[in-house]
Amino acid sequence: MSEVTQLLDAIERGDEQASKQLLPIIYRDLRGLAANMLAQEPSGQTLEATALVHEAYVRLVDAEEEQKWKHRGHFFAAAAEAMRRILVEQARRKQRVKHGGEHHRIELDDERLVCAVPSDQMLALDEALERFAQEEPEKAQLVKLRFFAGLSIEEAAEALGISRATASRHWTYARAWLHDAVSAG
Amino acid sequence: MVAQRSSVEEVFLQAVQKDHAERAAFLDATCADSKVRTRVEALLKAHDNASSFLDGPAVRPAPVSGTSEPQASDCDTSSAQAPLDFLDRCDTPDRLGLLAHYEILEILGRGGMGIVLRGVDVKLSRVVAIKVLAPQLAANAVARQRFLREAQAAAAVTHNHVVTIHAVDEFKGLPYLVMEYNSGPSLQQKIDASGALQLAQVLRIGMQIASGLAAAHAQGLIHRDIKPANILLENGIERVKITDFGLARSIDDVRITQAGAVYGTPQYMSPEQAQGERVDQRSDLFSLGSVLYAMGTGRPPFRGDTSLAVLKRVCDDAPRPIREVNPDIPAALVDIVNRLLAKNPDDRFQSAGEVAELLGRYLAHLQHDPLTPFQADGRPQPRTIREDRGEPSQQPNDRSARPRLRRAILVGASVMVIGIAVLAALEGTRSTNWTGLVAPRETSANKEAPAASTPSPDAPGRSTKHGPGATDRPVKVFILAGDSNMAGRAKFSVLKYQATQAETKDRYQHLLNGSEWVVREDVWIKNFHQKGNLTVGFGQAPDRFGPELEFGQVVGDYFDEQVLLIKTCWGGHDLNRDFRSPSSGLPPPEVLERMRKELQKSKPDVTLADMEKFYGATYRAMLTEIRDALDNLAEYFPGYKGQGYEIAGFVWFSGWNDMVNYDPFYTEHLANFIRDVRGEFKTPNLPFVIGQMGVKGMSNPGTNEANFRAAQAAVGQLPEFTGNVKVVATDPFWDHEAEAVFGEVLKKGLKDHQAEWEKFGSDAIYHYLGSPKTFCAMGRAFGEAMIELRHSGAKR
Numbered sequence: 014m015s016e017v018t019q020l021l022d023a024i025e026r027g028d029e030q031a032s033k034q035l036l037p038i039i040y041r042d043l044r045g046l047a048a049n050m051l052a053q054e055p056s057g058q059t060l061e062a063t064a065l066v067h068e069a070y071v072r073l074v075d076a077e078e079e080q081k082w083k084h085r086g087h088f089f090a091a092a093a094e095a096m097r098r099i100l101v102e103q104a105r106r107k108q109r110v111k112h113g114g115e116h117h118r119i120e121l122d123d124e125r126l127v128c129a130v131p132s133d134q135m136l137a138l139d140e141a142l143e144r145f146a147q148e149e150p151e152k153a154q155l156v157k158l159r160f161f162a163g164l165s166i167e168e169a170a171e172a173l174g175i176s177r178a179t180a181s182r183h184w185t186y187a188r189a190w191l192h193d194a195v196s197a198g
Numbered sequence: 199m200v201a202q203r204s205s206v207e208e209v210f211l212q213a214v215q216k217d218h219a220e221r222a223a224f225l226d227a228t229c230a231d232s233k234v235r236t237r238v239e240a241l242l243k244a245h246d247n248a249s250s251f252l253d254g255p256a257v258r259p260a261p262v263s264g265t266s267e268p269q270a271s272d273c274d275t276s277s278a279q280a281p282l283d284f285l286d287r288c289d290t291p292d293r294l295g296l297l298a299h300y301e302i303l304e305i306l307g308r309g310g311m312g313i314v315l316r317g318v319d320v321k322l323s324r325v326v327a328i329k330v331l332a333p334q335l336a337a338n339a340v341a342r343q344r345f346l347r348e349a350q351a352a353a354a355v356t357h358n359h360v361v362t363i364h365a366v367d368e369f370k371g372l373p374y375l376v377m378e379y380n381s382g383p384s385l386q387q388k389i390d391a392s393g394a395l396q397l398a399q400v401l402r403i404g405m406q407i408a409s410g411l412a413a414a415h416a417q418g419l420i421h422r423d424i425k426p427a428n429i430l431l432e433n434g435i436e437r438v439k440i441t442d443f444g445l446a447r448s449i450d451d452v453r454i455t456q457a458g459a460v461y462g463t464p465q466y467m468s469p470e471q472a473q474g475e476r477v478d479q480r481s482d483l484f485s486l487g488s489v490l491y492a493m494g495t496g497r498p499p500f501r502g503d504t505s506l507a508v509l510k511r512v513c514d515d516a517p518r519p520i521r522e523v524n525p526d527i528p529a530a531l532v533d534i535v536n537r538l539l540a541k542n543p544d545d546r547f548q549s550a551g552e553v554a555e556l557l558g559r560y561l562a563h564l565q566h567d568p569l570t571p572f573q574a575d576g577r578p579q580p581r582t583i584r585e586d587r588g589e590p591s592q593q594p595n596d597r598s599a600r601p602r603l604r605r606a607i608l609v610g611a612s613v614m615v616i617g618i619a620v621l622a623a624l625e626g627t628r629s630t631n632w633t634g635l636v637a638p639r640e641t642s643a644n645k646e647a648p649a650a651s652t653p654s655p656d657a658p659g660r661s662t663k664h665g666p667g668a669t670d671r672p673v674k675v676f677i678l679a680g681d682s683n684m685a686g687r688a689k690f691s692v693l694k695y696q697a698t699q700a701e702t703k704d705r706y707q708h709l710l711n712g713s714e715w716v717v718r719e720d721v722w723i724k725n726f727h728q729k730g731n732l733t734v735g736f737g738q739a740p741d742r743f744g745p746e747l748e749f750g751q752v753v754g755d756y757f758d759e760q761v762l763l764i765k766t767c768w769g770g771h772d773l774n775r776d777f778r779s780p781s782s783g784l785p786p787p788e789v790l791e792r793m794r795k796e797l798q799k800s801k802p803d804v805t806l807a808d809m810e811k812f813y814g815a816t817y818r819a820m821l822t823e824i825r826d827a828l829d830n831l832a833e834y835f836p837g838y839k840g841q842g843y844e845i846a847g848f849v850w851f852s853g854w855n856d857m858v859n860y861d862p863f864y865t866e867h868l869a870n871f872i873r874d875v876r877g878e879f880k881t882p883n884l885p886f887v888i889g890q891m892g893v894k895g896m897s898n899p900g901t902n903e904a905n906f907r908a909a910q911a912a913v914g915q916l917p918e919f920t921g922n923v924k925v926v927a928t929d930p931f932w933d934h935e936a937e938a939v940f941g942e943v944l945k946k947g948l949k950d951h952q953a954e955w956e957k958f959g960s961d962a963i964y965h966y967l968g969s970p971k972t973f974c975a976m977g978r979a980f981g982e983a984m985i986e987l988r989h990s991g992a993k994r
Binding site: 016020022030186188191 | 321962
């Protein structure tokens with residue numbers, strides 16, 4: 014069993030410590046993977062969250078375990094969170110540069126992850142998402158899975174253990190809620 | 199507040215379904231509370247204005263000009279504009295139009311068969327690819343029916359390597375299908391860009407195509423148009439998805455009416471298909487053969503100036519021998535391709551599953567043993583990688599080999615070059631298995647010159663050894679059993695470094711004789727096929743060591759008699775199943791059944807009896823290993839003079855897997871294990887030292903950690919084990935310094951800071967970071983506990 018699989022198993026069993034251990038592994042892996050893939054790609058090529066996250070999953074989780082959707086759910090949750098952190102850090106850094114802030118070493122691998130959302134909006138969205146998570150943790154999780162880990166609605170639904178129809182309703186509500194929050198804010 | 203929130207949500211979700219005109223009336227009717235209404239209206243406004251908000255993933259490829267989209271692969275993007283006039287008008291800016299509830303973003307491609315669009319499913323807010331059958335085909339009722347029927351059949355196939363079809367429908371008489379949108383290039387584009395692929399890439403892609411085909415064939419679906427353009431690679435990572443299942447068939451009738459004007463590219467067609475005969479799943483296998491050929495050589499096997507010329511060659515000619523085009527293709531792959539390209543379907547492989555399995559096996563072989571030719575028939579070479587690497591060769595079952603195979607498959611994707619170093623740290627055990635060939639290790643017994651191996655006379659406690667007659671007394675045998683941590687994951691290069699550093703060297707001085715490692719003639723060790731005098735290098739790999747090193751020093755120093763350590767360790771194995779001893783019996787039938795169900799996914803014919811065999815397999819292998827050592831002392835250890843032996847102690851150090859899959863019966867199983875081993879060797883009070891799990895110093899243990907450690911400790915508390923079983927905590931030996939460095943180095947990128955890291959450790963967290971300090975300290979603690987037990991035993 015790979016370390017990640019074991020951690021996923023532990024999370025499955027309600028071990029909160031394991032979640033904490035899983036996140037940095039996936040975080041590192043996504044960044045490392047991004048850097049390595051980019052080194053192979055012709056310049057101008059960028060990466061897609063979905064591919065990145067799925068690839069990390071395939072690499073980190075044992076083949077035997079791959080079919081377990083519960084595992085996948087936990088994995089993607091951690092991956093979405095890792096991706097969120099990468100993007101928020103990136104956005105913060107960009108904002109600092111914009112405002113003539115401190116010098117910061119630019120990480121090639123991060124910069125090549127082209128975020129679909131401008132940095133100021135990303136930060137606003139993240140903030141709104143945080144507020145939303147207080148009210149509607151499951152719906153916020155759905156947004157994270159879809160937006161940061163690039164899961165489809167079915168995949169996200171399965172990861173959360175809810176029906177597709179429910180996920181779809183949640184999504185409509187979450188999207189409106191968040192759009193309202195960022196527009197108003 | 200909660201009630202209000204949920205009512206806002208409810209009203210909003212209902213209102214959003216309604217036309218704008220109806221919404222006001224609906225809200226009048228449902229919202230008694232003005233606050234709720236205000237909120238719902240705000241949400242509705244946000245919904246209407248959301249446009250592309252959160253439309254796709256946060257990270258996505260920027261559009262790259264000049265590359266065509268894969269799902270348009272069988273379409274000609276440069277052809278004249280086909281009218282999009284069948285689309286409805288869409289009010290959202292930047293949309294080309296509306297097709298049912300799909301807002302069309304762009305044309306991905308168009309061709310003889312139809313048009314491929316990228317759109318947004320507004321109901322589900324996801325980006326999709328939509329294939330609409332060309333109007334001239336749709337006009338043909340048979341073709342239309344077929345398209346719908348085949349698309350529906352294809353939609354039933356759910357497989358990792360088959361593009362998912364979300365919906366099949368008709369719009370204004372035009373059939374269309376909605377499928378997952380993939381942004382990667384097609385295999386055709388990859389071949390066009392880079393020519394022939396690497397062998398590992400050919401195998402990996404081929405294996406995935408075959409496995410996708412197997413899934414579809416199992417549902418009775420034949421693809422009919424397997425060709426590189428219909429193979430999508432996700433973002434160049436070689437995650438293969440087959441697209442366009444069965445769709446070729448919908449235009450068959452049209453083709454027949456237009457003699458000579460063959461649809462699409464005939465290069466990959468099977469002979470039976472080209473002749474218009476009835477096809478079965480083996481037709482896809484022929485096409486797969488052509489795809490493998492194209493991957494290996496950069497061009498399709500059958501070429502010609504016209505489609506008819508190509509078809510004639512497909513039917514009549516042998517392709518140009520693959521090695522004439524690319525001499526680097528090994529014979530084994532040539533054989534596979536040739537068999538797939540047999541003109542007669544009966545001469546081909548008969549199932550895609552068979553091909554997938556074979557290619558997978560080939561790939562695994564390539565990764566493990568690239569210098570030995572792969573043999574398609576017969577199982578993998580008897581000479582296993584473990585033996586090559588001087589690692590234990592016995593495998594009580596093949597479970598442990600499977601993840602390695604998986605790794606090998608993954609690594610086969612040379613595109614996906616991961617920082618090996620990062621993986622080495624994250625995946626300690628695995629990385630060594632695919633970093634190439636390591637020469638077999640000579641055992642120290644036949645390698646070391648005797649002069650160099652004399653123990654240092656300065657070493658404490660050693661000068662008094664071997665008093666008169668001591669070497670004639672029976673050999674003291676200690677068994678060291680467990681998982682990878684007992685096997686030993688510390689690299690001795692790290693030990694070597696630390697032994698030269700002022701702040702650390704003192705703790706290792708007794709292991710050194712000048713600049714040489716001490717080789718203990720008074721302590722023999724057998725670690726599977728490694729046999730010799732104890733020194734570094736008897737770990738899980740030849741460049742590693744484990745607790746045996748210091749354990750051997752301690753007991754070697756203590757006993758006047760010759761000492762023998764027998765290591766029997768299997769990384770990744772647990773007590774609950776693998777080391778389960780006879781007294782624990784079998785688990786309940788439902789556990790076996792669950793396990794069988796899981797395994798059936800990869801091996802359909804496994805039986806419950808097979809499952810039963812897993813239980814205790816490692817326990818039995820362990821006994822075999824111990825007996826082998828004891829029965830062949832004279833052969834294995836030239837210093838043995840027939841003085842006999844005494845089984846003097848047993849150290850059990852294992853737990854990660856038992857901890858992760860914590861089972862409340864652990865204490866019982868471990869107690870049974872102790873009793874059974876004692877019974878087996880007729881040593882009723884054999885001293886047992888149990889190494890207790892201590893990864894991460896257990897500073898903040900989770901539930902499983904705490905439970906598991908308690909279960910281990912409980913064994914020592916059982917009355918029958920008083921004075922003869924001792925549980926030794928290992929958390930005090932956790933290397934916090936190494937942990938801190940590990941964290942730091944990982945932040946900076948392990949790849950470039952490997953040297954820095956290897957001053958402290960050499961493995962992952964669950965292997966105690968491969969810290970030499972930790973492994974030495976644990977070995978010493980086990981040895982001291984053993985001596986303590988021997989003392990208390992003597993007093994009794």
